[in-house]
Amino acid sequence: MANLDAAFSALADPTRRAILARLALGEATVMELVEPFEMTQPAISRHLKVLEGAGLIVRRAEGTKRPCRLAPSAVAEIDQWLAMLRQALAANYDRLDEVLAAMKTEK
Amino acid sequence: MSRLTLKTEGDRHIVVTRRFAAPPEAVYRAHTEPALIQKWLLGPEGWTMPVCISEPRPGGKIRFEWSNGKGEGFHLTGEYLELVPFSRIVHIERMHLPDPTPDNHVETNFKPDGKGTLLTLRMTVPDAATRAAMLSTGMEQGMEASYARLESIA
Numbered sequence: 130m131a132n133l134d135a136a137f138s139a140l141a142d143p144t145r146r147a148i149l150a151r152l153a154l155g156e157a158t159v160m161e162l163v164e165p166f167e168m169t170q171p172a173i174s175r176h177l178k179v180l181e182g183a184g185l186i187v188r189r190a191e192g193t194k195r196p197c198r199l200a201p202s203a204v205a206e207i208d209q210w211l212a213m214l215r216q217a218l219a220a221n222y223d224r225l226d227e228v229l230a231a232m233k234t235e236k
Numbered sequence: 237m238s239r240l241t242l243k244t245e246g247d248r249h250i251v252v253t254r255r256f257a258a259p260p261e262a263v264y265r266a267h268t269e270p271a272l273i274q275k276w277l278l279g280p281e282g283w284t285m286p287v288c289i290s291e292p293r294p295g296g297k298i299r300f301e302w303s304n305g306k307g308e309g310f311h312l313t314g315e316y317l318e319l320v321p322f323s324r325i326v327h328i329e330r331m332h333l334p335d336p337t338p339d340n341h342v343e344t345n346f347k348p349d350g351k352g353t354l355l356t357l358r359m360t361v362p363d364a365a366t367r368a369a370m371l372s373t374g375m376e377q378g379m380e381a382s383y384a385r386l387e388s389i390a
Contacts, residue, residue, distance in 0.1 A: 215242045217279055222240060222254050224276035228266055229258035 139183035144168070145176050149199065152186060156198040252357040260346040263353045264322045267344060268292040278302070287311070292319055298327060322346060 139145055148162060162173050177197055180186045188195040241253045256263050266272040270288040278285060279302065287301035298314035313336075314329030325344040331337045341360040346353050 215240060218242065218252060218254075219240045220281070221276055221278065222256075224278065225263075225266055226256065228272055228275045229256060229262050232262050232266070232272075233258060 139179050139185055142176070142179075145180055148173075148176055148180065149185060152197060152199045156196045158194045158196050160194075162197075248361050250359040252355075252359075254355045254357075255349055256353045256355060258352060260348055260353045261322045263355060264325070264346050267325060268319075273300070292316055292325075294318060298329060 140149075144166065147166065151157060151162065151165065159170055159173055159177065162177075163170050166173060177186065177188070181188060181197075184200055186197045187200045188197050239255050241251075243251055245251050266276065268290055270290050273290060274285045274288045277300065283302050283304050285300055285302050287299065289297055289299040291297050294316060296316040298316065299311065301309060301311040303309040311332050312329055313332065314327050316325070316327045318324070318326040323346050326342070327344075328339045328341050330339050338361060343356075343358045343360075345356045345358075347356070348354075
């Protein structure tokens, strides 16, 4: 599960989450990412390196450009997140069960 | 037994179902009355909702503010679109993290189920990219809850 840990760390940063959201729309080069994020190219490259290391994006060689896209496994990470959303909702609804039980006894 | 189901539908929907022992009226009230909402809609362990505004009428405001008591927090704003007492709520909401997430359109249905209620939550986001972004944005929250759970298991 080392890769999952790396994915979590990679996703803890808002810029990296935004980069992933952008890549969900399609492939992009570093230069294409620099503009909307108003960051320097080295800064974007550092973020991409973290995302690549976490297995969330893949890059292909195309001359000097190395366009990035979402890795197929990123989709699996989203499934993982859905599992966590399920747990968070389950915790909320378990609490709601208690609230409902209390409402009943108050009547 | 897991009473909760959660699945994605197409590219833009997330559908959640859950059964409750209480009748629809009670479950509906727990979704619309601030004093009740503040008791359960809290997410990860350790979080509270110090501010809860819920005006259950069409056009009425929704504002939930969460805090972990350590200076961290975030909030959600939204508007009610449609309410059918004890059976259906339609609203839109967005998280502020602090930038607002795209609007999430949520239909909540409360159906009588024996002596209890079957709750169905259907979330619709503008497009697949938004859903992917929404899911990745929420990961931090989910992580915290998971780590907390891991700690309690360990």
